[in-house]
Amino acid sequence: MEPNDDINLTEKLFTRVKKVQETSQISNRSAPNADEEPELERPFIDGSYSRHWYRLLRRPSWIWQGADPLELEEVLSRIAISKGERSHEQYLDTVKGYVPGNWNYEWSQLAGRYHQQGKQEAVQGKPDAALDSLLKAVRYYSIASYPHLKNDELADQAQLLGTQAYREAGKLFSVPVKELQVPFHGKTIQGFLHLPTTERPVPLVMVSGGIDSLSIDFINLYQKYLEPAGIGMLALDMPGIGYAEQWPLVQDTSRLHQAVLNYLSEVPWVDHQRIAMMGFRLAGNVAARLAFIEPFKLRAVVCIGAGVNQVFMQPELFAKCPRMMRDSLANRLGADAADWDILRTKCQVFSLKVQGLLSTRTTVPILSIGHKQDFICPESDIRALANASRSGKAIVYDKEALLDVHQKGIMETISWLKQHLTI
Numbered sequence: 001m002e003p004n005d006d007i008n009l010t011e012k013l014f015t016r017v018k019k020v021q022e023t024s025q026i027s028n029r030s031a032p033n034a035d036e037e038p039e040l041e042r043p044f045i046d047g048s049y050s051r052h053w054y055r056l057l058r059r060p061s062w063i064w065q066g067a068d069p070l071e072l073e074e075v076l077s078r079i080a081i082s083k084g085e086r087s088h089e090q091y092l093d094t095v096k097g098y099v100p101g102n103w104n105y106e107w108s109q110l111a112g113r114y115h116q117q118g119k120q121e122a123v124q125g126k127p128d129a130a131l132d133s134l135l136k137a138v139r140y141y142s143i144a145s146y147p148h149l150k151n152d153e154l155a156d157q158a159q160l161l162g163t164q165a166y167r168e169a170g171k172l173f174s175v176p177v178k179e180l181q182v183p184f185h186g187k188t189i190q191g192f193l194h195l196p197t198t199e200r201p202v203p204l205v206m207v208s209g210g211i212d213s214l215s216i217d218f219i220n221l222y223q224k225y226l227e228p229a230g231i232g233m234l235a236l237d238m239p240g241i242g243y244a245e246q247w248p249l250v251q252d253t254s255r256l257h258q259a260v261l262n263y264l265s266e267v268p269w270v271d272h273q274r275i276a277m278m279g280f281r282l283a284g285n286v287a288a289r290l291a292f293i294e295p296f297k298l299r300a301v302v303c304i305g306a307g308v309n310q311v312f313m314q315p316e317l318f319a320k321c322p323r324m325m326r327d328s329l330a331n332r333l334g335a336d337a338a339d340w341d342i343l344r345t346k347c348q349v350f351s352l353k354v355q356g357l358l359s360t361r362t363t364v365p366i367l368s369i370g371h372k373q374d375f376i377c378p379e380s381d382i383r384a385l386a387n388a389s390r391s392g393k394a395i396v397y398d399k400e401a402l403l404d405v406h407q408k409g410i411m412e413t414i415s416w417l418k419q420h421l422t423i
Helices: 005-015 059-064 069-081 103-123 127-145 153-170 215-226 255-266 282-293 323-333 340-350 379-387 402-421
Strands: 042-044 047-049 178-184 187-194 202-208 232-236 270-280 300-304 366-371 393-397
Touching: 059 069, 059 402, 069 103, 103 127, 103 153, 127 153, 127 215, 153 215, 178 255, 187 215, 187 255, 202 215, 202 255, 202 282, 202 402, 215 232, 215 402, 232 255, 255 270, 255 282, 270 282, 270 402, 282 300, 300 402, 323 340, 366 379, 366 402, 379 393, 393 402
Parallel strands: 202 232, 202 270, 270 300, 300 366, 366 393
Antiparallel strands: 042 047, 178 187, 187 232
């Protein structure tokens, strides 16, 4: 294979979709409202928001997931200085078309180079180097697709290439990655199953992110933390995104994960009596929900920055959602983010308090982690989740740096999972 074959393949795939709608226009027909934008950059538990960027820049998460900090800043700089036509001039990352300066273009170019490098290293008999390069390709293809909106054709192409690189990388693990296909209403729910061994059934944690994450984003969590602890991982997409985009987000946020949980008793490599779920952001809503409705099938639950009540019920909190977050929610709901009041009303059904769950208690131990300054999961919600569990624990960070919070939260999570899954 010639050195540029993979990059040429990428160019051919994207050439057919040069004139597609730019990401920031897909789920929101309104013009940006300056009154709704913060004056200064505002920190979140999983990134930071600036009025000059449409996307929430999740630097701590991306670096933790395997992105190189220097490469990350280089790409962001190329996007920022681009002279290309933008959908919204105030947003640096809205350059139209698959051209230099476009978000998807810049990240896909970098991903394509690592993808090709990984393939060459595999052919040369360098499996460790090949694995590292392929996982870098996965990371950058995922960022290229971010925030992974349905009907975003450029994002779909990046997801396709990212999944291809993920499968190639999966063959190089000591236990090759398996793809689980779970029947559900005439279709299948797909997830990536990572196992530390196939010699005996292993404890397992189901992992999902928020409405702007893909199932391919959690490989670092498995490699560095779960596999050394002897714990398997099943990475799943949230409804309305990735492999689960055919199912919209509805009040029963946990219906897909519940179907998978019930199916796991048929998977021979998994100890179905030692299963946990870990959910970031809205997936924390899913994890908490499962703790209440499936208490006999889950050994433990971890909710990180989970949206469970107040952000859906308090208009002043919901109004703090940046445009990208609003668009992502609308996209999963099949709505238009420009219809602000309608969108806010639709989201009230996600409150676990409104659903009556937070007023009960579950026997499943819940670890609830968050930051005191995080409007999506304020301290009262963090503690309410823990208090709804007979053996729950709340961890509330305050002044730590974002990257430190991320690392500390993961370490607390792994300790919790070890405590409840490996004894």
